Amino acid sequence: MSDVANRAEWRIAMDLTVAKAHARCTPQLEADGYCHYCDEQVAHGALFCNTDCRDDCQWEQEALRRAGR
Incomplete structure (x- = not known):
């Protein structure tokens, strides 16, 4: 039983390593x-002027990723 647990821990560690590398x-x-x-002016440190712009940008980026761009 410990072999299964050891393999599961190893797999989790590998998945985390890959995810961290991808995020970087x-x-x-x-x-x-x-x-x-x-392109409207926003407060210092903000990326988007409101949640609609944020959601629309995220939707477009995901569509581009799905299309392979």
Whole structure:
């Protein structure tokens, strides 16, 4: 039984390692004072002017990923 538990722990550790490496390689948006979707001016440190812009941008990015771009 301990072999199964050991393999499960090893698999979890490997999955976490791969996920962390992927997260480091994925480009992140940087706050530049403007909404990343509609280019309106936003508060310091904000990426989007409201949740609608955030959701629309996320939807478009996911569509591009599904299309392989």
